[in-house]
Amino acid sequence: MIAIEQLSKRFVSRSGGTLLKRAAERVVQAVDGISFQAGNGMITGLLGANGAGKTTTLRMLGGLLQPDHGSIRVDDIDVLKQPGAALARMGILGDAHGLYPRLSARENIIYFGRLQGMEREVANARAELLAELLDMKSILDRRCDGFSQGERMKTALARALVHDPANIVLDEPTNGLDVLATRGLREALRHLRSPAGGSKCIVLSTHIMQEVELLCDQVVVVAAGRAAARGSVPELLAQAGESRFEDAFVRLAFKPSIPATAEALA
Numbered sequence: 001m002i003a004i005e006q007l008s009k010r011f012v013s014r015s016g017g018t019l020l021k022r023a024a025e026r027v028v029q030a031v032d033g034i035s036f037q038a039g040n041g042m043i044t045g046l047l048g049a050n051g052a053g054k055t056t057t058l059r060m061l062g063g064l065l066q067p068d069h070g071s072i073r074v075d076d077i078d079v080l081k082q083p084g085a086a087l088a089r090m091g092i093l094g095d096a097h098g099l100y101p102r103l104s105a106r107e108n109i110i111y112f113g114r115l116q117g118m119e120r121e122v123a124n125a126r127a128e129l130l131a132e133l134l135d136m137k138s139i140l141d142r143r144c145d146g147f148s149q150g151e152r153m154k155t156a157l158a159r160a161l162v163h164d165p166a167n168i169v170l171d172e173p174t175n176g177l178d179v180l181a182t183r184g185l186r187e188a189l190r191h192l193r194s195p196a197g198g199s200k201c202i203v204l205s206t207h208i209m210q211e212v213e214l215l216c217d218q219v220v221v222v223a224a225g226r227a228a229a230r231g232s233v234p235e236l237l238a239q240a241g242e243s244r245f246e247d248a249f250v251r252l253a254f255k256p257s258i259p260a261t262a263e264a265l266a
C-alpha cells in the first residue's frame, strides 16, 4: 500500500550566464501538491501528458529525490524517515534500466538479490521463477550486452522483483516494447495483482490511454504536478461526461473550456 500526501518538488536551473552577467534562474514546479493512495491487489496508473510530473513523483517515491514538501508512506513506513525499510518493500523499474552488460540476465538478477540480503540459492530460485513468469527463460543465461529493448526491460523487471516486494513501481514500463512484449508484460502485471501473484500494490506511469483502459483499476490524472482527477476508468468517464476515455482525459487534465473531442481538436 502506497500513500502520497501533498507531495511537491521544484527544480531551479540556471542558464545564459557570462563572466559579467549572472545566469538567470528558472524555477520549474515539477510536482505541486499531488496526493493519492494505491491499494494492494490493484494497479494504479499515473496518467499525464509530457512534463506533467509523473517521473518526478515516482523518483521521490523511490527515494531518488528529496521532496520539498509532503509525505510518502509505503506499507505505513515513512520513505523520508526510514528509506531503507521502505525501499526493501518496493520493486522499482525506472526509466534507465542500468543493467551490467557483462553479466548474464541471471547474474544481474542474483546480484541485485544479494544486495537485498538474499542467499545466492534463494535469489537463483527467484530468477528461475521470474524467468517463467516474464517469459525470458531463453535469455536467462545470455550476457545482457546486445539485448533488445524488450529483453532489457524484462531483465530489469525481474531484477526489481527478485526480493518479492509487496509494492511495485514502474515508470512507463511499455516504452519501446512491441505489441507482443507489451501484452506479455500486461499479463505478468495482472498475475502479480491477483491473489495467486501476491496481491501486489502496483503503481505505473504512462501517457498511453489504452494501457490505462486495459490494465488499471484506478487512475490518477496528473496535470501540472497535481492530481487533476482520480477514479476508475468508468468513474472518470462519468466525471468528464464523455464516452471516450481520450476525450475524458483531455477534459479532466486540461481546462474544461478546451474542446474535449478529438474531432474538435483536429
Ligand SMILES: Nc1ncnc2c1ncn2[C@@H]1O[C@H](COP(=O)(O)OP(=O)(O)OP(=O)(O)O)[C@@H](O)[C@H]1O
Pocket (backbone or CB within 6 Å): 011, 012, 013, 028, 029, 030, 031, 048, 049, 050, 051, 052, 053, 054, 055, 056, 057, 207
Ligand atoms: N532535474 C531536473 N531539473 C530541472 N527540471 C526538471 C528536472 N526533472 C524534471 N524537470 C522538469 O519537471 C517537469 C516534470 O517532469 P517529469 O519528468 O516529472 O514529467 P513526466 O510527466 O514524467 O513527463 P514525460 O511523460 O515527458 O516523461 C518538466 O517540466 C521537466 O522539465
